[in-house]
Amino acid sequence: MPSEPIEASVFPSVLSREQDDEFRTLEAENLSLVLSRHSTQLNALHPVKTLHDLEEIHENEGYHLVAFEKGAGEDPREWGKLKKWWITVSTATLCLSVAIGSSIVTGDMTGPTKELGIKQEITNLTVTCFVMGFGIGPLFMAPLSEVFGRRPVYLASMSLYFIFTLPTALAHNAATLVVGRMIAGLAASAPVCNIGGSLADIWAIEDRGAPMALFSVTLFAGPCIGPMVAGWIGMYAGWRWIYWTLFIFLGVAFIFTLFIPETLAPVLLRRKAQKLRKATGDDRYCTLEELEKIPFTEAMKVALIRPFLMLFQEPIVIFFSFYLSFIYSLLYLMFFAFPIAFSEVRGFSAGLTGITFISIMLGILIAGALVPVQEKIYAKATRNGTYPEARLYPMMLGCFILPAALFIFAFTGGYKWVHWIAVCISGTLFGIAMIMIYVSANSYIIDSYSSYAASAMAAKTFLRSECGAMVPLFVNQMFHNMGFQWAGLLLALAACAIAPIPFIFYFNGETIRMRSSRASQNKRSRDEHVRAESAGSTESIPEKAAR
Known part of the structure; x- marks a missing residue:
């Protein structure tokens, strides 16, 4: 699904953040701010970008917010095109494996019905349960991605997807087949709901057309490829080999996962801040995301409740x-x-x-x-x-x-x-x-x-x-x-x-x-930003906050 830039308030209501279509990434540029421990007033501070910058920072009561160093390759947006396309193709491969997995079993629905002695409706549940996981999984994957980053979620997701496809290939009863597909579907939801965010992490707005088109095509072409391949496999090798083929393909996809780097800006900045704290012994070096960190339980609560409120309101x-x-x-x-x-x-x-x-x-x-x-x-x-x-x-x-x-x-x-x-x-x-x-x-x-x-x-x-x-x-x-x-x-x-x-x-x-209280609030903030650009203002939103 395509992702577009959107601004949202994060710590007071004037700071800029970009979100993708499924989940958000913090725009790390220009976050050179100090937040006083004793007040909520923001004050300008020389940005902390390298260890050498520490010598230029005077002692004060504020936190030192860490930012990416321009031109140093720390910001995923500044990575080379070859690396960006490697990430794009790799994540698209994960998406393809999930999309194919959702429909590949339809290539031979009569095989398990006859061999396991079950009704056709039970066999159809192998599709139903897998797709149901797509809807439930993202409600949990969103906060997990925000807390741990995209790479760990990809690794855990593809591991579980790979593991729980194995019992479906070995199944000797309906319960093993259906439960295995259900758990595999829950795990497989992570690549689908996170890939849009990964692409938004590395590609600038004007460069996202081709990567997002590739993502959209794999998301919808994959379900068509599944029965195209599975029909022949079922005819000549039997229904179990449909599941074995998926299992083998997931193994290949998991290898791609091992080489996908972390792309979420808040996570990368948090790692940089940790290195600075360790190198200097000064705990004041941190990221804005760490200062405004939402408890995991609260993030889960919002992730589970707000979508349903919006679905009715x-x-x-x-x-x-x-x-x-x-x-x-x-x-x-x-x-x-x-x-x-x-x-x-x-x-x-x-x-x-x-x-x-x-x-x-x-x-x-x-x-x-x-x-x-x-x-x-x-x-x-x-x-x-x-x-x-x-x-x-x-x-x-x-x-x-x-x-x-x-x-x-x-x-x-x-x-x-x-x-x-x-x-x-x-x-x-x-x-x-x-x-x-x-x-x-x-x-x-x-x-x-x-x-x-x-x-x-x-x-x-x-x-x-x-x-x-x-x-x-x-x-x-x-x-x-x-x-x-x-x-x-x-x-x-x-x-x-x-x-x-x-x-x-x-x-x-x-x-x-x-x-709409939600949509209209967004419209006003964006229109104000557009008017500022039209007026020729070059002052960044964080700079206005600091002023």
Whole structure:
């Protein structure tokens, strides 16, 4: 999911911090401040950047706040492009392993059903439980990432994901299979919810287009790759080798994890402060994040409660979470509807049915290639001020493509005499619409909120994942009992019913934000920042605070 810069108050209400779409990073530049032990007044101080700077610091009653040294390669934003792209590709590999893992088991759902002697609905739970973990996991991963950094969370997450995939490959009963998938899904949520933050840590705003496009493509193309590969594996090697293949791939992905460095600025600054304290014996050297540190229990409390409050109180979060949940549910619905259209109706083998998912992936790649274009359009639209509604242009187009794709799918998928390419065309259109809507809506949520963006995204992720997880429990019955055409038609009409949402917010978004205590507060602070830039002010926000 794309990440954008947002400012939030951190210690008094004027200091600047940047947050990504899932979680936040502290902007460490220009935090050359002293906080008096006996008051809340901020006073300017020469920045502490190297050990040599310690000789120039006079004794006083304040804390010495540590900052990155310019040009020394301490700041992740200053790392070389080769290193940045290594981190980008490595984290994208983790995301790909998670995305593939969510759907790869659909390549052969009848194998475990027959061998273990369980009902088809129980086998479908292997998808449901894994995707449910996506929604629950981020609620805990957010504070963990803030406290321990991104790298430890990646390592712990991928280790657990790797370990708990093993019992699913060796399972001899339904309980082992389902519980293993549930725990693996919980663990696998960390890469998905942290990668956007990692990219925001290392890439400047104007350079994030390509990295975020790669992240978005892997996030949605991965579920399509899963059944493409698993169909052939299930045919020639059996269902267990689908799980073994995933296990081996996770082992490779874990190797990538070992070489991903820490990128979260507060953690890197905290390590630097620790070195300075150890070298000098002076405990006054610290970071702003250490001074304003929130207790872990309090962070967990906020992470668990605020998303649900926003899910019921914020119109933007409510409607866009609902729309994205529908899109995500459609994606997982296709993993079961395509086998009906191609295997049951047209007699395709499991391998050939898997190949048809290339059509959806093609649409994803087409739309992903257009993401940088949208970024340029947005940059042009916001030259003179903030305008979150400029994020909605792709969604306003995608909301027409989506029902068109579903209408084609409904009237072609269930008829053997209709050429199979027609169903694939609907899949390509669906892939295009999905990315257009998803990326646009995510960006709009982030731009509409600031210090609450992480909670807003957690709320969206929770609802999206839980809705997607429910699909395997009813999709087969829906298409078989209603008939392919009527089931597809119902989905197309639902897409038509929610199509006005982006237009409503495009024309009324500012009014809606101003009525929200969270969003309107963000809008005022950002507009003040824009006006200051327009007036030619070069004084940083921390400098104003110090003054």
